[in-house]
Amino acid sequence: MLSLRTKLLLSNMLSCLLGSVSGALVWLTLGDDTLWLAIIVMLAVCYFCSMWLTRRLSDSLRALEIGLLNFKDNDFSVSLHPYGEPQLDALVSLYNQASAKLRSERQFIYQRELMLDKVIQNSPNVMLLIDDNQRVIYANGAARHLFNQGVKVEGMLLPELVVTLPDALKTALNSEQEGLFSMGSSDSTSDDVDNNAGSNAGSNADNNADSNDVETWHISRGRFTQNNQQHHLILLKQLTKELNRQEVAVWKKVIRIISHELNNSVAPIASMVNSGKFLTQHLDNDKLQLIFDTIENRTTHLSQFISHYAQFSKLPLPQKELIDWTKMTQQLAQQYPFRLLSALPQTAIKLDAVQLEQVLINLLKNAHESGSSADNVALSFDETIHPLAGLLIKVDDQGSGMSSEVLSQALLPFYSTKQSGTGIGLPLCREIIEAHGGRISMQNRPQGGLSVKLWLPAQP
Structure with missing residues (x-):
């Protein structure tokens, strides 16, 4: 079998030969005065012979060109037929295989997109995609219900959507920050007491939860480029449902049971160690003394460990003064140590001094352990009047801050990023602040580090 290249060369040679013979015949037949006519006849014969001999190649290349243009337009439905030329047919076969593969991949992607869209549309998390002009490109069902009572919001501007939203949500969307914020069912005070995304909020006590229901939300953001345009992804996740008050009560009950059982075992062990040390003190055995000391140290550590969890599970009601x-x-x-950035509060507010001091100790300790220098740990106070009178306390640092994932779980019991952490410090702070009818908020600072804010209502 001759190759396509050989056939093209032979076709060109044959066309030239036929053209030359035709021109020579015309010239010999009509005489010397018809040389120009002979040349024209020769060129015409060469042209038409070449066109006829290369017709299959031209048809196949034209079909391949049309097929590739269809690929460019995302149309993979076209298949080419063979032409009886082995090399052309091999090219046609590869094209048809690529077309079938692309059709299969597009169908797979289409099915996967349908499944993903179904999951996103039915997700309780709010998803909003906007462009650089703040125009909404995509919104799932939760976003439509939150922003526009279930009506389609694609094509609308985000500033138009946030006009009627609660102040806390409006502030979180406009702040360009990630973090936690809270919204009340009756009125929202987070915009006035917390200028950025905050975290959890609670009622004065469990008995008042129904009358002053507060929802906690987490906002996270993403950015990516598509078709040379910047897109901004906003995700809103409601956290109140993840750990409601009943679940916290269950955790507390479990902690109390475990603490009780462990204490029943630790107490007699500690007593027996002391008795053993007393009975063997005359033996002067260093190895025996090391064994007793090790048991005593571990029981002491276990008792301290239990006491931390017991403190969370048996938090007394605030004794306000x-x-x-x-x-x-x-x-x-x-x-x-810390830097005091404001004057001390002047308004008389009744709080539980012991519990509040415990909260501030935990927050200052976390600030020092965040990698921030002591000079960059700051405490400040701000007395609020509108819409509710209260006190805003801020603890700022310039450490490593928290990732979006850590921020969303920082207030959950037993969650800790520290190797030796118990996961009780921040949940205990939240319990104390909520018991006072206040709210705790956390967010990363634009200049680096973390800002924790405590809002406490003024007591009559």
Whole structure:
């Protein structure tokens, strides 16, 4: 079998030969005066012979060109037929295989997109995709219900959608920050007491939960480029449903049971160790003394470990009284140094001094352990009046901050990123603040580090 290249060369040679013979015959027949006519006849014969001999190649290349243009238009339905030329047919076969593969891949992607869209549309998390002009490109069902009562919002501008939203949600969307924020069912105060995305909020007590229902949300953002255009993805996730008050009560009950059982075992072990040390003190055996000391140290550590969880599960009701802020800040500075960025509160607010001090100790301790220098750990106070009178306390650092995933789970019991952490510190802070009818909020600072904000209502 001759190759396509050989056939093309032979076709050109044959065309030239036939053209030359035709021209020579015309010239010899009509005489010397018809040389120009002979040349024209020769060229015409060469042209038509070449066109006829290469017709299959031209048809196949034209079909391949049309097929590739269809590929460019995302149309993979065209298949080419063979032409009886082995090399052309091999090219046609490869094209048809590529077309079938692309059809299969597109069908797979289409089915996967349908499944993904079904999951997204039925997800309780709010998903919103906007462009650089703040125009909504995509919104799932939860976003449509949150922003526009279930009506389609694609094509609308985000500033138009946030006009009627609660202040807390409006602030979170406009702040360009990730973090937690809270929204009340009756009115929203987060915009005035927390200028950025905050975290959890609670009622004055469990008995008031129904009358002052507060929802906690987490907002996260993403950015990517598609078709040379910047797109911004906004995700809103409601956290209140993930760990409601009944679930917290169950955790507390489990902790109390475990603590009780462990204490029943630790107490006699500690007593027996002391008895053993007393009975064997005359033996002067260093190895025996090391064994007793090790058991004593581990039982002491276990008792302290249990006490941390017991503190969370048996938190007493706040014993509110007027706070001596000067004394409290001095005591805090002795344990964890900080810079005071504002004047001390002047409004009389009744709080539980012991519990509030425990909250601030935990927050200042976390700030020092975040990688921030002591000079960059700051405490500030801001007395709010509108819409509700209260006190805003901020603890800022310049450490490593928290990732979006950590922020969304930081207030859940037993969640900790520290190797030796118990996961109780921040949940305990939340329990104390909520018991006072306040709210705790956390977010990363634009200049680096974390900002934790406590809002406490003014008591009559």
